[in-house]
Amino acid sequence: MKTVKTVKTKNIIQRIKGMNDILPDTSRVWQWVECHIMRLFTAYGYGEIRLPLLEKTELFKRSIGEATDIVEKEMYTFLDRKGKSFTLRPEGTANCVRAAIENGMLYHQQQKLWYIGPMFRYEQPQEGRYRQFYQVGVEAFGFLGCCIEAELILMTARLWHELGLASKITLQLNSLGKPAVREKYRDAFVAYCQENIANLDEDSKRRLKTNPLRILDSKNPDLQALLHNAPRIQDYLDDEDKQEFIDLCHILTQAGIQFKINPYLVRGLDYYTGTVFEWVTQDLGAQGAVCAGGRYDNLVEELGGEPTPAVGFAMGMDRIISLILKSAESNESKLPSYHPHAFFILAGEAAEQQGIIIAEQLRSALPDLILWTNCAGGNFKSQFKRADKSGARFALIIGEDELSKNMITCKDLREDHPQQMFNISALIEYLRRALRE
Ligand code: ATP
Numbered sequence: 034m035k036t037v038k039t040v041k042t043k044n045i046i047q048r049i050k051g052m053n054d055i056l057p058d059t060s061r062v063w064q065w066v067e068c069h070i071m072r073l074f075t076a077y078g079y080g081e082i083r084l085p086l087l088e089k090t091e092l093f094k095r096s097i098g099e100a101t102d103i104v105e106k107e108m109y110t111f112l113d114r115k116g117k118s119f120t121l122r123p124e125g126t127a128n129c130v131r132a133a134i135e136n137g138m139l140y141h142q143q144q145k146l147w148y149i150g151p152m153f154r155y156e157q158p159q160e161g162r163y164r165q166f167y168q169v170g171v172e173a174f175g176f177l178g179c180c181i182e183a184e185l186i187l188m189t190a191r192l193w194h195e196l197g198l199a200s201k202i203t204l205q206l207n208s209l210g211k212p213a214v215r216e217k218y219r220d221a222f223v224a225y226c227q228e229n230i231a232n233l234d235e236d237s238k239r240r241l242k243t244n245p246l247r248i249l250d251s252k253n254p255d256l257q258a259l260l261h262n263a264p265r266i267q268d269y270l271d272d273e274d275k276q277e278f279i280d281l282c283h284i285l286t287q288a289g290i291q292f293k294i295n296p297y298l299v300r301g302l303d304y305y306t307g308t309v310f311e312w313v314t315q316d317l318g319a320q321g322a323v324c325a326g327g328r329y330d331n332l333v334e335e336l337g338g339e340p341t342p343a344v345g346f347a348m349g350m351d352r353i354i355s356l357i358l359k360s361a362e363s364n365e366s367k368l369p370s371y372h373p374h375a376f377f378i379l380a381g382e383a384a385e386q387q388g389i390i391i392a393e394q395l396r397s398a399l400p401d402l403i404l405w406t407n408c409a410g411g412n413f414k415s416q417f418k419r420a421d422k423s424g425a426r427f428a429l430i431i432g433e434d435e436l437s438k439n440m441i442t443c444k445d446l447r448e449d450h451p452q453q454m455f456n457i458s459a460l461i462e463y464l465r466r467a468l469r470e
């Protein structure tokens with residue numbers, strides 16, 4: 034005991050700030066969400082793509098944009114042993130596009146892809162904002178028009194519904210128009226900011242020179258009045274952009290999706306070209322964005338591919354899981370249980386050896402059975418305690434008596450039934466019936 038204590042206080046290596054361990058009690062919620070995602074995305078025709086965590090730094094600089102928060106200050110970049118610059122991926126779109134081009138998946142083709150995994154950003158860690166966080170992303174290549182955008186949004190709406198989150202998450206939409214439209218708008222917005230430069234905060238003054246549209250994203254309450262009177266991008270959209278946006282809104286309304294048009298929604302990455310959207314919640318404080326995306330028709334070409342229309346989104350898994358845990362009461366009944374159905378109490382060495390073999394026979398006959406074996410010694414009393422603590426419904430018992438008769442006792446730990454002794458095939462049938470209940 035003494036040694037353990039010393040190790041704990043003096044020698045323990047702690048995790049890196051902003052990078053979390055996800056323990057079994059919570060990971061079962063992750064698995065539950067992931068199962069829904071896999072099934073749903075497959076049903077909409079998306080295939081999973083698995084990508085490296087590490088890419089050449091150049092990829093993110095070129096795609097996300099030099100003057101964005103991510104590239105300016107959030108990337109984990111380092112030189113390898115040969116002096117080449119690599120970066121831990123801060124988001125998934127850039128490496129998905131890189132992989133799709135490199136594997137010849139885009140030219141004259143349509144592709145619907147999704148991915149899941151950790152992303153890395155050197156941010157100020159706080160609730161809902163981590164340095165290693167997890168995104169699920171979806172990218173559709175080769176589709177023009179608003180139909181695919183509508184379908185993507187409807188797919189996410191269906192997911193919120195399945196996860197019991199529909200009443201907690203709302204949709205915000207905007208259109209940034211074609212690049213030429215955005216240029217014109219940018220000039221007007223910059224002129225407006227310059228007229229009002231005295232009222233801008235330091236961050237916005239800096240952004241005015243580097244990435245002015247990001248000023249619209251500012252959370253500073255003192256800037257809100259100024260931004261409210263700024264020129265609006267909707268007034269600059271050309272007829273085609275306007276019609277596409279109207280059509281998208283129409284489909285969503287027809288499908289019963291409520292949304293709010295947010296003229297300040299510009300998104301932090303440079304590559305968006307048309308519709309942008311965010312699903313937000315009021316229930317997670319400042320970290321309210323749970324899913325964000327839009328159209329990015331120029332990125333494939335900018336990364337060296339043939340011009341290919343593209344649209345996608347990424348959702349923040351950590352925030353979705355927090356939301357589910359916050360509404361655990363309404364969800365608990367839907368979450369998979371990780372409690373065992375049965376706990377094998379094995380008294381003595383001979384019983385242990387016999388029990389392990391019987392446990393294997395039970396597992397072969399009943400693949401859905403969750404069965405924990407004691408495997409840790411102890412008398413009957415302490416093993417019963419463990420069985421109870423495990424949450425198992427049944428205790429299966431092998432002691433001297435059972436050993437001599439080649440039988441197993443089964444005791445219902447949750448209901449007051451008399452315990453029964455079975456041979457192995459009768460026990461299998463008994464458990465099979467119980468699992469069906
Ligand atoms: P935010 O405005 O919250 O910084 P963002 O615009 O940087 O978000 P995106 O790059 O669009 O976020 O990523 C998509 C989603 O990934 C976000 O809506 C959010 O749910 C999640 N996300 C982004 N950064 C983090 C982070 N550091 N920790 C946890 N989740 C994150």
Ligand code: MG
Nearest residue numbers: 102103156301
């Ligand atoms: Mg961010």
